[in-house]
Amino acid sequence: MHCRACASSFRAATPWTRARGVAWFRCPRCGQVRVEPSAVPGPEAAAARYRLHRNDPAEPGYRAFLETFVDRALAPFAAPPARVLDFGSGPAPALALLLRERGYDAEAWDPLFAPDRRALTGPFVLVAVHEVLEHVPYPYRLLSTLARKLAPGGSIAVRTRFPPERPEDFARWWYKEDPTHIGFFGPLAFEALSRRLGADLALLEAPDLAVLRFSAEPGQAGRCRAGSDDPLRDCP
Ligand SMILES: [Zn+2]
Numbered sequence: 001m002h003c004r005a006c007a008s009s010f011r012a013a014t015p016w017t018r019a020r021g022v023a024w025f026r027c028p029r030c031g032q033v034r035v036e037p038s039a040v041p042g043p044e045a046a047a048a049r050y051r052l053h054r055n056d057p058a059e060p061g062y063r064a065f066l067e068t069f070v071d072r073a074l075a076p077f078a079a080p081p082a083r084v085l086d087f088g089s090g091p092a093p094a095l096a097l098l099l100r101e102r103g104y105d106a107e108a109w110d111p112l113f114a115p116d117r118r119a120l121t122g123p124f125v126l127v128a129v130h131e132v133l134e135h136v137p138y139p140y141r142l143l144s145t146l147a148r149k150l151a152p153g154g155s156i157a158v159r160t161r162f163p164p165e166r167p168e169d170f171a172r173w174w175y176k177e178d179p180t181h182i183g184f185f186g187p188l189a190f191e192a193l194s195r196r197l198g199a200d201l202a203l204l205e206a207p208d209l210a211v212l213r214f215s216a217e218p219g220q221a222g223r224c225r226a227g228s229d230d231p232l233r234d235c236p
Pocket residue numbers: 003004005006007008027028029030031032192
């Protein structure tokens with residue numbers, strides 16, 4: 001098996017753990033966890049599940065959740081009126097609305113709910129990948145594609161829950177219960193992704209925050225240049 005975070009190969013004859021009949025594999029080098037391929041939902045099943053997601057900006061609990069992300073992982077790396085992209089915004093553009101209230105030039109893009117690709121026009125000072133990385137099959141490819149949309153010195157701010165270290169804890173972990181959550185990243189996986197992308201890991205904060213900051217040299221962001229610009233496919 002080939003780790004989607006650190007790119008190392010490892011033997012996967014036996015799963016790391018099983019839960020509810022589903023097998024999970026864990027990279028021995030960086031700890032990235034991912035579900036067995038047969039349990040990855042197809043596009044239609046995933047879309048049906050995403051339509052059930054609730055990210056209502058008027059709901060106080062959700063708004064507080066977003067504000068924590070903005071205060072810890074976004075505002076220290078991009079000041080208003082910076083251009084910011086919320087990649088994978090979900091059913092409502094909640095984060096972009098909150099950012100506009102704070103004076104940012106914020107765009108939202110989502111393959112299902114906000115697919116107008118004009119929103120992807122950079123350069124961006126920061127791209128937010130808020131509760132998205134756990135859904136994507138090729139995280140390095142996605143981050144590399146987004147890195148090329150950054151202005152020099154720009155950042156990618158990620159929120160995704162770091163997985164438990166012990167298999168018995170993982171087997172009981174609530175965050176994996178969403179069937180569209182197919183991969184999980186902890187500190188070593190973020191370090192590996194940052195290294196491969198040529199970025200600095202500017203923030204790593206349990207339980208769920210990481211910021212990758214790219215070089216201020218123009219044209220240095222992202223190293224996966226060959227192939228298409230499709231953020232949902234892996235590097236060739
Ligand atoms: Zn790995």
